[in-house]
Amino acid sequence: MTSAARDFDWKPLALVPALALLVLPFVGSPSTWLTLTVAGLAMGMIIFIIASGLTLVFGLMDVLNFGHGVFIALGAFVATSVLGAMGDYTQSADLWRNLLAVLPAMLVAMAVAGAVGLAFERFIVRPVYGQHLKQILITMGGMIIGEELIKVIWGPAQIPLPLPEGMRGSLLVGDAAIEKYRLVAVAVGLLVFAVLAWVLSRTKVGLLIRAGVQDREMVESLGYRIRRLFVGVFVVGSALAGLGGVMWGLYQQNVVPQMGAQVNVLIFIVIIIGGLGSTGGALIGALLVGLMANYTGFLAPKVALFSNIALMVAILLWRPQGVYPVANR
Amino acid sequence: MTSTNHNAGNLLELKGVHTHIGAYHILHGVHLAVPKGQLTMLLGRNGAGKTTTLRTIMGLWHASQGTVHFGGKDITALNTPQIAGMNIAYVPENMGIFADLTVKENMLLAARSARNAAQMDEARLQWIFRLFPAVEKFWNHPAGKLSGGQKQMVAVSRAIVEPRDLLIVDEPSKGLAPAIINNMIEAFDQLKKSGVTILLVEQNINFAKRLGDTVAVMDNGKVVHAGSMAALAEDEALQRSLLGLAL
Numbered sequence A: 001m002t003s004a005a006r007d008f009d010w011k012p013l014a015l016v017p018a019l020a021l022l023v024l025p026f027v028g029s030p031s032t033w034l035t036l037t038v039a040g041l042a043m044g045m046i047i048f049i050i051a052s053g054l055t056l057v058f059g060l061m062d063v064l065n066f067g068h069g070v071f072i073a074l075g076a077f078v079a080t081s082v083l084g085a086m087g088d089y090t091q092s093a094d095l096w097r098n099l100l101a102v103l104p105a106m107l108v109a110m111a112v113a114g115a116v117g118l119a120f121e122r123f124i125v126r127p128v129y130g131q132h133l134k135q136i137l138i139t140m141g142g143m144i145i146g147e148e149l150i151k152v153i154w155g156p157a158q159i160p161l162p163l164p165e166g167m168r169g170s171l172l173v174g175d176a177a178i179e180k181y182r183l184v185a186v187a188v189g190l191l192v193f194a195v196l197a198w199v200l201s202r203t204k205v206g207l208l209i210r211a212g213v214q215d216r217e218m219v220e221s222l223g224y225r226i227r228r229l230f231v232g233v234f235v236v237g238s239a240l241a242g243l244g245g246v247m248w249g250l251y252q253q254n255v256v257p258q259m260g261a262q263v264n265v266l267i268f269i270v271i272i273i274g275g276l277g278s279t280g281g282a283l284i285g286a287l288l289v290g291l292m293a294n295y296t297g298f299l300a301p302k303v304a305l306f307s308n309i310a311l312m313v314a315i316l317l318w319r320p321q322g323v324y325p326v327a328n329r
Numbered sequence B: 001m002t003s004t005n006h007n008a009g010n011l012l013e014l015k016g017v018h019t020h021i022g023a024y025h026i027l028h029g030v031h032l033a034v035p036k037g038q039l040t041m042l043l044g045r046n047g048a049g050k051t052t053t054l055r056t057i058m059g060l061w062h063a064s065q066g067t068v069h070f071g072g073k074d075i076t077a078l079n080t081p082q083i084a085g086m087n088i089a090y091v092p093e094n095m096g097i098f099a100d101l102t103v104k105e106n107m108l109l110a111a112r113s114a115r116n117a118a119q120m121d122e123a124r125l126q127w128i129f130r131l132f133p134a135v136e137k138f139w140n141h142p143a144g145k146l147s148g149g150q151k152q153m154v155a156v157s158r159a160i161v162e163p164r165d166l167l168i169v170d171e172p173s174k175g176l177a178p179a180i181i182n183n184m185i186e187a188f189d190q191l192k193k194s195g196v197t198i199l200l201v202e203q204n205i206n207f208a209k210r211l212g213d214t215v216a217v218m219d220n221g222k223v224v225h226a227g228s229m230a231a232l233a234e235d236e237a238l239q240r241s242l243l244g245l246a247l
Helices: A002-006 A011-027 A029-060 A069-084 A095-126 A134-154 A179-201 A204-214 A216-221 A226-252 A261-275 A279-299 A303-318 B050-057 B080-084 B103-111 B124-133 B133-137 B148-159 B176-191 B205-211 B229-234 B236-243
Strands: A170-173 A176-179 B010-021 B024-036 B039-044 B061-071 B087-091 B166-170 B196-201 B214-219 B222-228
Touching: A011 A029, A011 A279, A011 B148, A029 A176, A029 A179, A029 A204, A029 A226, A029 A261, A029 A279, A029 B176, A069 A095, A069 A134, A069 A226, A069 A261, A095 A134, A095 A179, A095 A226, A170 A179, A176 A179, A179 A204, A179 A226, A179 A279, A204 A216, A204 A226, A204 B103, A204 B236, A216 A226, A216 B080, A226 A261, A226 B148, A261 A279, A261 A303, B010 B050, B010 B196, B024 B039, B024 B050, B024 B061, B024 B196, B039 B050, B039 B205, B050 B061, B050 B166, B050 B196, B080 B087, B087 B148, B103 B148, B124 B133, B124 B176, B133 B148, B133 B205, B148 B176, B176 B196, B176 B205, B214 B229, B214 B236, B222 B229, B222 B236, B229 B236
Parallel strands: B024 B222, B039 B196, B039 B214, B087 B166, B166 B196
Antiparallel strands: A170 A176, B010 B024, B010 B061, B214 B222
């Protein structure tokens, strides 16, 4: 075993299968449990895509961006326009033709969310560096303005975002029905995590981000301009939120301008559970939140909303800094 | 940037530097000269302003008055990355080790010209490994898992992973065992011989005596004595009046 593997803290990772196995007796039917688990993992992966950028934004510059949700909504609405214009591709039963529509929708949503993120950082976040209260107020204000602008462009009503034909329906695994789109969501989430993990561990920019999350003053003392790095992370984080918005919109099959605010609560729970600034922690947190939401939605719908707060409280009682606290913070 | 009013023999010069941190006035007109190619010791009691002086040089706190010249250029208003980019390495009092990164990754970050570990100067790395064998031994270990002495070795190694014109180190012997301090003294002695200019804050008198060429003593945010280390080491009365003890 390598020293890195030996030093790795496996306990938080074990929480995900532990939670899944713990609820199995309560759910009873293995096929229902499998359906709920895949749904939970899919939801968790989408939340991870959205939360991964936000946790780095906080970790790197101590910026609390409560406006992150606006990029989710923006991405989803851009997807309605792109997919709406590609009806021939989305209505085809051929999965590959569907992907030829979904992929450009994701790329355009990421580009638009990233560009708006660049302006958001420059005009809304930059003037309030180091001032948490002002950050909370101004970024929430930015999100409200963003929502209103979305209403101006796309209208205030809910817009359907139907799944492309080839992604509808389920695969049968034994008696369990696994929705195809949930498998797509898990695959996209894993791909995003793999790319992020590769960049953070194998490239110098990634090293700088990880180092900056721990001690930005020392990174500057080594000669690197951390603000430039932060702008880059903010833009990528916004673009990922846009991608997450497309995924979330397709998951819900409709979009509303307030969807960002609705998801905001979940992503803050995720990054707090994960440890502020920790990408690996955000993945664990997102999977736990996704699973918990689906299990409680089935077992005790009345406590579904409360369940993730309870999960966060339980995790923080165990590890007050989150499951993977970032050193030096 | 200007290049007036400085001594060409000094690599670094502070003139009348005042620094405020919030409402507190910490430095009260510091005059400090660091001659090129020498090791300058900055001594003084706790709270004298030594660390603040180093942080002001690095642009981590900005001088409210006075000037800092490096290599004849006025760097007073520059930001920290610009100052570090002028070939100045800094080891802070807390060592600034990135605990979640391996020793190799810590070193790679300091090697600005290298994009990956393979591009680091191998001959220089071997030289560093001879100075600090622990750096090679724990190369792939998370730096946060090392002992205090090993972390300090990594911190100094990181500062010298590429040739720098000026090395600024804040209390390298702080909290270290005597055997490791001796190892550190030998390492700094070899660094001196390599020709690099060093500015070192120290509280360990033995450390200062064995390594210092020149010395500046601070008290109450001012340099109250500057001269040769050897002369201060021989003058017990002066030591008592400046530091409250004999070297």
